[in-house]
Amino acid sequence: MSKSVVKSKTLSEMKDKYIGKRGSQERESYEHELRMDILGRLIKATRQERCLTQEQLGLLVGVQKAQISKLESCANSATIDTIVKIFSALKAEIHFKVSLG
Numbered sequence: 001m002s003k004s005v006v007k008s009k010t011l012s013e014m015k016d017k018y019i020g021k022r023g024s025q026e027r028e029s030y031e032h033e034l035r036m037d038i039l040g041r042l043i044k045a046t047r048q049e050r051c052l053t054q055e056q057l058g059l060l061v062g063v064q065k066a067q068i069s070k071l072e073s074c075a076n077s078a079t080i081d082t083i084v085k086i087f088s089a090l091k092a093e094i095h096f097k098v099s100l101g
Helices: 011-018 025-049 054-061 065-072 080-089
Strands: none
Touching (some): 011 025, 025 065, 025 080, 054 080, 065 080
């Protein structure tokens, strides 16, 4: 009986194959949407942990409830200033990492 060999691939290799190579427009768009999705989920989870409604958080930040909703559902992007204000209102630390490669 012969054994079959299963070749495994890394997540990066799978992204290269099915989304596009790193640096391509498709891959950059995918990575941006993924980061925005993670950020939106983090905002929502932290807001809920602090027992705040979207409207209450909006009042603390100085934006409409609709903007908080859009950020949480990744319907739009936010400025760094808005993100900092949101996490400050949530009494959460935020750190940005910039890597030049």
